[in-house]
Amino acid sequence: xxxxxxxxxxxxSPPEPIFDLLVxxxxxSEIDGGGTVKGARSxxxxxxxxxxxxxxxxxxxxxxxxxxxxxxxxxxxxxxxGTLVTESWDLTQERVTSKFVVKATMTDAxxxxxxxxxxxxxxxxxxxx
Numbered sequence: 336x337x338x339x340x341x342x343x344x345x346x347x348s349p350p351e352p353i354f355d356l357l358v359x360x361x362x363x364s365e366i367d368g369g370g371t372v373k374g375a376r377s378x379x380x381x382x383x384x385x386x387x388x389x390x391x392x393x394x395x396x397x398x399x400x401x402x403x404x405x406x407x408x409x410x411x412x413x414x415x416x417g418t419l420v421t422e423s424w425d426l427t428q429e430r431v432t433s434k435f436v437v438k439a440t441m442t443d444a445x446x447x448x449x450x451x452x453x454x455x456x457x458x459x460x461x462x463x464x
Contacts, residue, residue, distance in 0.1 A: 342422055343422075357409050422452060
């Protein structure tokens with residue numbers, strides 16, 4: 336695997352409600368396909384309104400110098416039939432001390448979880464409530 340893993344899903348929705356879900360860190364536990372997000376701080380990088388957003392994970396305390404650095408990125412592209420959403424797990428900035436272990440042990444599960452996240456986003460933005 337390269338240092339970036341991406342999955343895509345065509346969601347039958349305009350980009351704005353998708354971006355609205357992603358831009359609010361407080362709601363990330365609701366869309367997290369892996370069930371690991373318990374809380375989030377605001378301050379993700381708004382790269383392009385309704386088109387791109389990214390944030391970088393960090394570890395707190397003493398582990399922060401050894402772990403963390405993953406970048407989660409979403410590219411949101413309007414296409415015929417809805418919006419093509421690409422979620423990327425980018426390890427290019429992962430701490431050197433953990434990059435090999437993270438790639439070796441988390442890649443398969445992360446891909447499945449990313450697919451679940453995109454399915455959950457679709458469920459939330461297309462449900463009529």
